[in-house]
Amino acid sequence: MEWDALLLSRLQFAFTIAFHIIFPSFTIGLASYLAVLEGLWLKTKREVYKNLYFYWMKIFALAFGMGVVSGVVMSYQFGTNWSVFSDKAGSVIGPLLGYEVLTAFFLEASFLGVMLFGWNRVGPRLHFIATLAVAVGTLISAFWILSANSWMQTPAGYEIAGDGRFIANDWMAVIFNPSFPSRFLHMTAAAYLTTAFAVLGAAGWLALKGEDGPGARVMRRMAVLLIAVLAPAQLLIGHESGVVAHEYQPAKVAAMEGWWETKEGQPTILFAVPDGRSERNRFEVGIPGLGSWVVAGDAGAELEGLKAFPPEERPPVGVVFWSFRIMVAIGLLMIAMGLAGAVLWIRNRLDGAKLFHRAAVLMGPSGFIAVLAGWTAAEVGRQPYVVYGALRTADAVSPVGAGQVGASLLVYMVVYAIVFSAGALYILRIMRRGPEQEGAPIALRGPRAPATPLASSDDDDGGDGLRPAPQPAE
Numbered sequence: 001m002e003w004d005a006l007l008l009s010r011l012q013f014a015f016t017i018a019f020h021i022i023f024p025s026f027t028i029g030l031a032s033y034l035a036v037l038e039g040l041w042l043k044t045k046r047e048v049y050k051n052l053y054f055y056w057m058k059i060f061a062l063a064f065g066m067g068v069v070s071g072v073v074m075s076y077q078f079g080t081n082w083s084v085f086s087d088k089a090g091s092v093i094g095p096l097l098g099y100e101v102l103t104a105f106f107l108e109a110s111f112l113g114v115m116l117f118g119w120n121r122v123g124p125r126l127h128f129i130a131t132l133a134v135a136v137g138t139l140i141s142a143f144w145i146l147s148a149n150s151w152m153q154t155p156a157g158y159e160i161a162g163d164g165r166f167i168a169n170d171w172m173a174v175i176f177n178p179s180f181p182s183r184f185l186h187m188t189a190a191a192y193l194t195t196a197f198a199v200l201g202a203a204g205w206l207a208l209k210g211e212d213g214p215g216a217r218v219m220r221r222m223a224v225l226l227i228a229v230l231a232p233a234q235l236l237i238g239h240e241s242g243v244v245a246h247e248y249q250p251a252k253v254a255a256m257e258g259w260w261e262t263k264e265g266q267p268t269i270l271f272a273v274p275d276g277r278s279e280r281n282r283f284e285v286g287i288p289g290l291g292s293w294v295v296a297g298d299a300g301a302e303l304e305g306l307k308a309f310p311p312e313e314r315p316p317v318g319v320v321f322w323s324f325r326i327m328v329a330i331g332l333l334m335i336a337m338g339l340a341g342a343v344l345w346i347r348n349r350l351d352g353a354k355l356f357h358r359a360a361v362l363m364g365p366s367g368f369i370a371v372l373a374g375w376t377a378a379e380v381g382r383q384p385y386v387v388y389g390a391l392r393t394a395d396a397v398s399p400v401g402a403g404q405v406g407a408s409l410l411v412y413m414v415v416y417a418i419v420f421s422a423g424a425l426y427i428l429r430i431m432r433r434g435p436e437q438e439g440a441p442i443a444l445r446g447p448r449a450p451a452t453p454l455a456s457s458d459d460d461d462g463g464d465g466l467r468p469a470p471q472p473a474e
Helices: 005-044 047-080 083-117 124-153 171-175 180-208 214-248 250-257 290-296 317-346 354-363 366-381 402-433
Strands: 158-160 166-168 268-275 280-287 385-387
Touching (some): 005 402, 180 366, 214 250, 250 317, 280 290, 317 366
């Protein structure tokens, strides 16, 4: 392995996008969760929903801010590290990213201030509209980013000009390229599950601390309901994404599955140690025929193995193989947690199940790990191309020296470790306090802020308890 500018540029982009994707995968789901909470409060007027809204709104503000900062830094690398890619594919990728700014980021930025600081300055319906606008904006942002990335995976609607530049000749085909619909649904569901497990983990932590108040119980039920429904659906969405990948990127799927030979009845390999040098798997344990049935719908279907592709056309097998298995394993654990939570809820044992609470805390970060593993499998599996089948990664890197890229990568690592670790720790600190302690708006100051009456006692499944509600500062 040669530590040249190409490898270091790939590592730098992988490092920055790994930090960045953590925050959007959380805020996409969290924005929708906030909209649901505020909608429930408007409908029922139960204080528990308002307290939960204020509690998670603070966390959303921090995560959203860190996502914006890390995204801006990441986008600069298109010019510093991947200028050839920007030159050749900029006429396609540039407009897609520009549409994301115009339709999503401006929408989020316009209403974010109202959402965060306007609780006592605008009417409740207008504030709810602002929250909805931010939630919709996060989904629109995911739409355009996934469209751009999916076009790099399965390019369509373009032609290559005489100077080697990509020119779009059908924007609908570019936007709705073959892998986009399933990948967009897959990422959106992953974001919602990431948020749901963060919420469930926070509720589990509070229960283990003996602070299982009304807010924690509502959080737990809302999270279990979403997980029980969405986790199995995510398995089906992921399957469809894999079918599309096999049609357009068979080498990627072969690497994910650990298939070396082309044969009928490909197995589903449960465990193996891929050996790229000898082109075989060590310690392989698999289920014969299941891989062909899952991918092609026929247990006897003949599917290509990695040996069907020249060595220079194959992705790094070990990274793709293991990252895919990490993602799938976490997905199966998510399904198990959803089913276990639903059963406990039906039996009225959800709040007292300490083993479930411990599992919830352990599974709290599982969504983030699954997202990182899934993106690793998808992006490394696309290699050696940056635009699959049309532009190789080695031909897209900027003409810079390895020393320059290495120095900037080191700076990124130090700064990110300090800034984003501090932000993440502060988010965890807020989560540990619980909605009863943190349930107050970000900004309550102002002469027009109305006083809030004493909160009334409510039932254990959603009440706020007898305590003073948050009062505006004079």
